[in-house]
Amino acid sequence: MNEERHNWTKEEILDIYNLPMMELLYKAATIHREHHDPNTVQVSTLLSIKTGGCPEDCGYCPQAARYHTDIEGNDLMTVSHVKAQALRAKASGSSRVCMGAAWRNVKDGPEFNQVLEMVRTINKLDMEVCCTLGMITENQAKRLAEAGLYAYNHNLDTSEDYYKDVISTRAFQDRLETIDNVRKSNVTVCSGGIIGMGEKLEDRAGMLVALATLNPQPESVPINALVAVEGTPMEDMEPIPIWDMIRMVATTRVVMPKTQVRLSAGRTEMSREGQAMCFFAGANSIFAGDKLLTTPNPDVNEDMEMFRLLGLQPQKAFEKMPQPKTLDEEESQYEAIGERPKWSRPGHTIERNELAKQKSKSS
Numbered sequence: 001m002n003e004e005r006h007n008w009t010k011e012e013i014l015d016i017y018n019l020p021m022m023e024l025l026y027k028a029a030t031i032h033r034e035h036h037d038p039n040t041v042q043v044s045t046l047l048s049i050k051t052g053g054c055p056e057d058c059g060y061c062p063q064a065a066r067y068h069t070d071i072e073g074n075d076l077m078t079v080s081h082v083k084a085q086a087l088r089a090k091a092s093g094s095s096r097v098c099m100g101a102a103w104r105n106v107k108d109g110p111e112f113n114q115v116l117e118m119v120r121t122i123n124k125l126d127m128e129v130c131c132t133l134g135m136i137t138e139n140q141a142k143r144l145a146e147a148g149l150y151a152y153n154h155n156l157d158t159s160e161d162y163y164k165d166v167i168s169t170r171a172f173q174d175r176l177e178t179i180d181n182v183r184k185s186n187v188t189v190c191s192g193g194i195i196g197m198g199e200k201l202e203d204r205a206g207m208l209v210a211l212a213t214l215n216p217q218p219e220s221v222p223i224n225a226l227v228a229v230e231g232t233p234m235e236d237m238e239p240i241p242i243w244d245m246i247r248m249v250a251t252t253r254v255v256m257p258k259t260q261v262r263l264s265a266g267r268t269e270m271s272r273e274g275q276a277m278c279f280f281a282g283a284n285s286i287f288a289g290d291k292l293l294t295t296p297n298p299d300v301n302e303d304m305e306m307f308r309l310l311g312l313q314p315q316k317a318f319e320k321m322p323q324p325k326t327l328d329e330e331e332s333q334y335e336a337i338g339e340r341p342k343w344s345r346p347g348h349t350i351e352r353n354e355l356a357k358q359k360s361k362s363s
């Protein structure tokens with residue numbers, strides 16, 4: 001049995017990534033079967049509860065206020081709207097709702113209280129609840145845990161080395177600190193990244209080193225292929241070959257045997273055969289629904305047809321971990337402490353991000 005290891009090196013990971021394809025697939029599929037049912041895939045629905053207007057400068061993101069993209073911004077959704085969407089997602093086979101807000105970090109106050117209420121509401125529908133709200137403090141993670149949060153997503157995006165070429169408004173270390181804060185609660189960690197942003201293979205391996213050497217490793221690792229959106233600094237990036245996605249999924253499976261590896265953004269560009277290879281290589285989670293926050297995604301019926309073809313079953317909620325208990329607001333042990341943490345702002349310059357910003361101003 002291949003167990004979780006926390007001392008992976010970049011060289012070892014590169015050796016796995018570069019194995020002959022059949023060797024890599026066999027290795028990954030074998031490890032996958034040791035820890036998971038290969039015919040079960042977890043299905044999540046991603047819901048953008050607050051869209052656009054983000055102060056950050058992530059080079060891949062159409063929600064950054066500084067770039068000129070076509071997305072329609074929205075204020076924070078109401079709890080009843082979120083509940084209606086969650087019920088729809090549940091009816092179409094999703095076991096998890098992941099709520100994303102385009103914030104740099106969570107601020108204590110009415111909006112965070114509203115998110116806590118959304119978490120309580122969805123947990124009471126017997127669905128797994130995940131949030132991705134930017135950087136959070138330990139106190140905020142614990143308040144989310146009390147509300148019944150199952151997972152917190154905070155992607156590392158890429159390697160520490162390449163991070164400086166993608167984002168200038170916060171540091172890689174801030175990402176790790178948020179993950180650490182989540183770990184201090186009993187919320188599970190979801191963290192992965194994006195390939196196809198112009199990174200080297202060493203960066204893909206570097207990102208996997210950063211994730212695999214966390215102890216414990218993240219319970220869930222999304223692997224995204226960049227969706228190059230017009231108006232962002234990465235609008236001209238060429239799509240990555242499917243083989244890169246398959247290699248990345250397989251390598252993730254080998255170095256993180258127990259984690260749920262999630263096929264995330266970029267699935268609309270992948271054939272069913274390509275996705276089937278990814279499932280064979282160890283992917284066991286997808287996002288369902290026709291939108292991933294703001295970028296396109298295959299529609300639910302297409303996915304269910306693919307599941308039927310491949311004989312895959314959606315995973316039931318709480319199969320990997322028991323349902324967290326929801327404490328109502330009045331039972332809470334943690335108060336809002338209005339902490340103003342000093343998250344970094346490295347503020348270096350990334351040429352393509354600056355160019356996209358200039359272009360946006362002049363359009």
Ligand code: SF4
Nearest residue numbers: 054056058061064102
């Ligand atoms: S990825 Fe998140 S933090 Fe970065 S610009 Fe987009 S919404 Fe903001």
